[in-house]
Amino acid sequence: xxxxxxxxxxxxxxxxxxxxxxxxxxxxxxxxxxxxxxxxxxxxxxxxxxxxxxxxxxxxxxxxxxxxxxxxxxxxxxxxxxxxxxxxxxxxxxxxxxxxxxxxxxxxxxxxxxxxxxxxxxxxxxxxxxxxxxxxxxxxxxxxxxxxxxxxxxxxxxxxxxxxxxxxxxxxxxxxxxxxxxxxxxxxxxxxxxxxxxxxxxxxxxxxxxxxxxxxxxxxxxxxxxxxxxxxxxxxxxxxxxxxxxxxxxxxxxxxxxxxxxxxxxxxxxxxxxxxxxxxxxxxxxxxxxxxxxxxxxxxxxxxxxxxxxxxxxxxxx
Amino acid sequence: xxxxxxxxxxxxxxxxxxxxxxxxxxxxxxxxxxxxxxxxxxxxxxxxxxxxxxxxxxxxxxxxxxxxxxxxxxxxxxxxxxxxxxxxxxxxxxxxxxxxxxxxxxxxxxxxxxxxxxxxxxxxxxxxxxxxxxxxxxxxxxxxxxxxxxxxxxxxxxxxxxxxxxxxxxxxxxxxxxxxxxxxxxxxxxxxxxxxxxxxxxxxxxxxxxxxxxxxxxxxxxxxxxxxxxxxxxxxxxxxxxxxxxxxxxxxxxxxxxxxxxxxxxxxxxxxxxxxxxxxxxxxxxxxxxxxxxxxxxxxxxxxxxxxxxxxxxxxxx
DNA sequence: AGAGGTCATTGACGCGCGTCAATAGCCGCG
DNA sequence: CGCGGCTATTGACGCGCGTCAATGACCTCT
Numbered sequence: 248x249x250x251x252x253x254x255x256x257x258x259x260x261x262x263x264x265x266x267x268x269x270x271x272x273x274x275x276x277x278x279x280x281x282x283x284x285x286x287x288x289x290x291x292x293x294x295x296x297x298x299x300x301x302x303x304x305x306x307x308x309x310x311x312x313x314x315x316x317x318x319x320x321x322x323x324x325x326x327x328x329x330x331x332x333x334x335x336x337x338x339x340x341x342x343x344x345x346x347x348x349x350x351x352x353x354x355x356x357x358x359x360x361x362x363x364x365x366x367x368x369x370x371x372x373x374x375x376x377x378x379x380x381x382x383x384x385x386x387x388x389x390x391x392x393x394x395x396x397x398x399x400x401x402x403x404x405x406x407x408x409x410x411x412x413x414x415x416x417x418x419x420x421x422x423x424x425x426x427x428x429x430x431x432x433x434x435x436x437x438x439x440x441x442x443x444x445x446x447x448x449x450x451x452x453x454x455x456x457x458x459x460x461x462x463x464x465x466x467x468x469x470x471x472x473x474x475x476x477x478x479x480x481x482x483x484x485x486x487x488x489x490x491x492x493x494x495x496x497x498x499x500x501x502x503x504x505x506x507x508x509x510x511x512x513x514x515x516x517x518x519x520x521x522x523x524x525x526x527x528x529x530x531x532x533x534x535x536x537x538x539x540x541x542x543x544x545x546x547x548x549x550x551x552x553x554x555x556x557x558x559x560x561x562x563x564x565x
Numbered sequence: 566x567x568x569x570x571x572x573x574x575x576x577x578x579x580x581x582x583x584x585x586x587x588x589x590x591x592x593x594x595x596x597x598x599x600x601x602x603x604x605x606x607x608x609x610x611x612x613x614x615x616x617x618x619x620x621x622x623x624x625x626x627x628x629x630x631x632x633x634x635x636x637x638x639x640x641x642x643x644x645x646x647x648x649x650x651x652x653x654x655x656x657x658x659x660x661x662x663x664x665x666x667x668x669x670x671x672x673x674x675x676x677x678x679x680x681x682x683x684x685x686x687x688x689x690x691x692x693x694x695x696x697x698x699x700x701x702x703x704x705x706x707x708x709x710x711x712x713x714x715x716x717x718x719x720x721x722x723x724x725x726x727x728x729x730x731x732x733x734x735x736x737x738x739x740x741x742x743x744x745x746x747x748x749x750x751x752x753x754x755x756x757x758x759x760x761x762x763x764x765x766x767x768x769x770x771x772x773x774x775x776x777x778x779x780x781x782x783x784x785x786x787x788x789x790x791x792x793x794x795x796x797x798x799x800x801x802x803x804x805x806x807x808x809x810x811x812x813x814x815x816x817x818x819x820x821x822x823x824x825x826x827x828x829x830x831x832x833x834x835x836x837x838x839x840x841x842x843x844x845x846x847x848x849x850x851x852x853x854x855x856x857x858x859x860x861x862x863x864x865x866x867x868x869x870x871x872x873x874x875x876x877x878x879x880x881x882x883x
Numbered sequence: 884a885g886a887g888g889t890c891a892t893t894g895a896c897g898c899g900c901g902t903c904a905a906t907a908g909c910c911g912c913g
Numbered sequence: 914c915g916c917g918g919c920t921a922t923t924g925a926c927g928c929g930c931g932t933c934a935a936t937g938a939c940c941t942c943t
Contacts (some may be wrong), residue, residue, distance in 0.1 A: 300899030302617035343660035360616035458830035512776035618929030
């Protein structure tokens with residue numbers, strides 16, 4: 248019912264070992280005609296090696312696990328992982344997504360069980376996790392260890408730069424209140440603040456809110472009055488603040504400027520549409536693929552240092 | 566470095582076979598003290614069986630793959646899969662997410678490679694896929710085969726019922742334009758229309774739009790003028806239509822009524838806030854877990870017929 | 884005391900595959 | 914004719930585990 252390498256061998260009239268070697272790169276030692284016969288048999292039988300068998304023999308599978316943070320997974324993130332799935336599959340790796348479960352124990356179970364080739368996370372691993380993964384012999388790939396620069400840092404920096412260039416001097420940064428969803432808040436805020444410092448602007452005030460009218464109102468209260476320009480964790484945060492400002496009668500952008508992040512479709516439908524930051528997901532995908540491959544193939548991939556291209560989308564909120 | 570069942574056996578002073586049986590339910594035949602020794606050794610070594618070995622020996626792994634449709638994956642869907650991950654892991658199954666890749670071939674590769682115990686989809690499998698999966702001996706679980714009723718049918722019905730109860734008589738249904746994202750559009754529209762028929766209301770007009778101002782404007786044009794009540798595929802669609810209506814000066818809900826779906830945080834921040842439909846994701850999770858277990862454990866789980874609870878959230882658009 | 888019977892435990896096998904060391908065939912050179 | 918040196922191919926082993934027939938120990942009943 249389901250073809251094994253033995254079936255392929257029989258059909259091609261060679262030994263199973265021959266099949267295995269030809270399919271695993273050791274093919275150069277074999278007569279061209281033999282290779283052809285084997286490949287033909289593979290095609291005819293629709294043979295696909297069993298991951299279990301491979302994993303057992305090699306000690307690790309061809310599976311790459313991406314840990315999905317508890318952030319809203321949609322839009323851009325989904326595009327990135329979609330691209331990653333395709334690209335890695337083109338290289339014989341199977342990308343699989345796993346919603347992160349917060350407990351180190353279950354991470355351990357997952358890793359031991361599936362023996363993934365690598366484990367991918369968009370947020371830095373804790374020291375515990377990193378240690379755990381190393382002990383299990385799994386490549387742990389996170390933004391810090393990746394060869395490409397951290398996108399999130401760039402985002403915070405760009406938001407601040409834009410606002411300052413526009414002439415705003417009283418800045419603030421707005422996190423998502425729920426720390427689990429504010430996955431990238433740390434680095435973004437840090438670089439946002441750093442850019443302020445570099446440009447001689449007062450350190451930003453920091454607020455945090457959930458995506459609802461009450462939280463947004465409270466956040467505005469904390470600022471103490473109009474006159475701020477706020478870098479927002481994402482477009483949803485910006486939308487909430489925009490809503491609250493509108494209820495309060497603050498004029499946007501004159502009395503409250505906002506810059507979001509993500510360029511979601513809905514960010515075009517607010518009044519006024521949001522000023523926000525867009526990024527090219529294909530580049531992030533590429534960069535991540537590079538990171539993964541360079542860590543797996545010992546031969547040190549060229550790590551083409553793909554740059555992540557960010558772009559400010561001018562809206563009416565800045 | 567990484568404990569195997571042999572290590573456990575050595576430490577407990579028994580044979581590997583004993584360990585294997587005790588850990589796999591055949592434990593009743595063993596002396597209580599032996600069981601205790603084995604379990605202690607397992608704990609001390611942090612032993613976790615290798616999925617590869619298991620899969621090889623048993624012919625299928627403990628992995629359940631959920632195919633993620635190309636819809637926006639966030640909010641509710643994410644909650645559902647998060648719950649599913651936890652619940653299944655409690656039952657010894659590892660849920661893993663896979664962005665759907667549209668090509669039957671790659672599905673095949675995935676299935677042959679990982680030998681999943683079951684494969685889960687929120688959208689019905691095509692006949693080809695179903696046939697493929699059956700041939701590979703994988704349980705294919707989709708809404709049609711699930712033991713619980715189809716949520717999407719209920720959603721369409723509820724939207725129509727709400728609008729009709731409110732006195733609206735000229736109804737329309739608004740799909741997402743991109744068929745890939747309009748994953749559940751089919752059943753929802755069907756039941757929406759069916760409810761109209763049952764209530765003696767004219768069949769709804771059908772439109773489709775992307776989440777942007779232009780598409781929404783075109784959709785309004787297609788309706789031919791104000792006076793409609795629209796059941797929307799989701800809150801984003803409703804938001805787009807609300808935006809377009811507002812630009813056009815149509816009064817909501819007097820001249821255009823809307824009911825969305827999902828009860829997203831952003832749906833509370835439109836002006837007026839959307840009337841929408843909320844559902845209890847924990848119930849969906851439960852129902853799905855039941856479906857999965859009843860298909861895997863031959864012993865026909867009681868299939869507790871958990872009902873999916875939907876609730877209309879009154880906003881200002883109906 | 885021996886036959887029969889339980890209960891606790893083990894040994895051996897195979898799942899599908901990757902990896903060498905080992906073999907067989909061949910040619911050229913001395 | 915024999916030997917070394919190729920190249921093409923194969924055999925045997927082990928990865929970690931589940932399964933089941935088989936073993937051994939012990940007890941009861943005749």
